[in-house]
Amino acid sequence: MPAFNEERNIRHSIETVRRDAPYADVVVVDDGSRDYTARLAREASATVISLPVNLGIFDAIHTAFIYARRMGYDAAVQVDADGQHQPSELPVILGPVLDGTADVVIGSRYLEQRGYKTPFSRRMGMILFANVTSALIGRRVTDTTCGFRAYSRDAIAAFASETGVDALDAVGLVILGRAGYRILEVPATVHTRLTGKSSINLVRSVVYPFVALLSLIPVLLNRRLVRPRPQP
Amino acid sequence: MTFLPYEKVAVPVCLVLILIILELVRRKRLVVRYSLVWLGVTFAMLVLSLWSGLLDAIRRSIGAVNPSSTLFFLGILFSLVILLHFSIKISEFSVQIRLLAKEIGLLREKVEKGAPKPRDAAQG
Numbered sequence A: 001m002p003a004f005n006e007e008r009n010i011r012h013s014i015e016t017v018r019r020d021a022p023y024a025d026v027v028v029v030d031d032g033s034r035d036y037t038a039r040l041a042r043e044a045s046a047t048v049i050s051l052p053v054n055l056g057i058f059d060a061i062h063t064a065f066i067y068a069r070r071m072g073y074d075a076a077v078q079v080d081a082d083g084q085h086q087p088s089e090l091p092v093i094l095g096p097v098l099d100g101t102a103d104v105v106i107g108s109r110y111l112e113q114r115g116y117k118t119p120f121s122r123r124m125g126m127i128l129f130a131n132v133t134s135a136l137i138g139r140r141v142t143d144t145t146c147g148f149r150a151y152s153r154d155a156i157a158a159f160a161s162e163t164g165v166d167a168l169d170a171v172g173l174v175i176l177g178r179a180g181y182r183i184l185e186v187p188a189t190v191h192t193r194l195t196g197k198s199s200i201n202l203v204r205s206v207v208y209p210f211v212a213l214l215s216l217i218p219v220l221l222n223r224r225l226v227r228p229r230p231q232p
Numbered sequence B: 001m002t003f004l005p006y007e008k009v010a011v012p013v014c015l016v017l018i019l020i021i022l023e024l025v026r027r028k029r030l031v032v033r034y035s036l037v038w039l040g041v042t043f044a045m046l047v048l049s050l051w052s053g054l055l056d057a058i059r060r061s062i063g064a065v066n067p068s069s070t071l072f073f074l075g076i077l078f079s080l081v082i083l084l085h086f087s088i089k090i091s092e093f094s095v096q097i098r099l100l101a102k103e104i105g106l107l108r109e110k111v112e113k114g115a116p117k118p119r120d121a122a123q124g
Helices: A010-020 A037-043 A057-071 A087-098 A120-137 A153-160 A168-178 A202-221 B006-026 B032-050 B052-062 B067-114
Strands: A027-030 A047-050 A075-078 A104-108 A149-152 A183-187
Touching: A010 A037, A010 A087, A027 A037, A027 A057, A037 A047, A047 A057, A047 B067, A057 A075, A057 A153, A057 A168, A057 B067, A075 A087, A075 A153, A087 A104, A087 A149, A087 A183, A104 A168, A120 A168, A120 A202, A149 A153, A153 A168, A168 A183, A168 A202, B006 B032, B032 B052, B032 B067, B052 B067
Parallel strands: A027 A047, A104 A183
Antiparallel strands: A075 A149, A104 A149
């Protein structure tokens, strides 16, 4: 659970995960928050990894992958700290990972219309990038930037070993998809935020798809970046 | 048309620059590894300033009129090389620093899990 200045939502988010998935270890990556995010998360008895400086969401997630790999988890789920996701849907996205049919499961906001409204400024770039990603990995993906995902042990290791990749969530999908990892999308319900502002502002949401597209270039041109999925 | 005596300016400038770079290395203000690109570029400028035949050949090949403007052009080119070199280094450092920051966060979690909790730990 990556978190940056989420003191108003973090407790609720952790408690919901605890309630709906009591079997899970909750790990919060506090991305250099300047408020009480880390303290509140610790009080909610989550494991808290506090980064000394704000690195951005992709590096926060990357930190969690390194942690998950070192702890030897069989599966990991990424959930936003702002309470937008429904941990009750956890079995839905975790299922395909646990029964070994998928390496990455994305809880998509767009696979089924469940009332999530995307701001117009983001929609264009997202559609463009989703289409590019789909074409590159040969599988229909509708939501490349969703923060509600499940990963298998192999996917955790693969993401953890990717360093210096911008826009890890979307570009990482292409890297893994082309390396033979099985990517699956399931419909998910995503609420609008409880309180506070998203870390993604207008400029960033417009620029982001282009950063992501540019970040694809080294992935496509450099074969060494893409390690094939280990065969069982 | 009279040409500016560019060598009279360019040669001393290059020599002084080389001396400054060497002095910075001696005082350990500049690491040898990063002085190399500077020394290489400055040395190339020095060669061009002294070897007017080569400079003239380049001048004709790029269609410039004035040897000193050719030298300026090459100077800008070299500056771009150095700037690109810096961008590459910054990218390297950025990746390294980010990895280190993550490692610090992971280690801190490990340490704090084992250590008794300080009473006034606001943010850990």
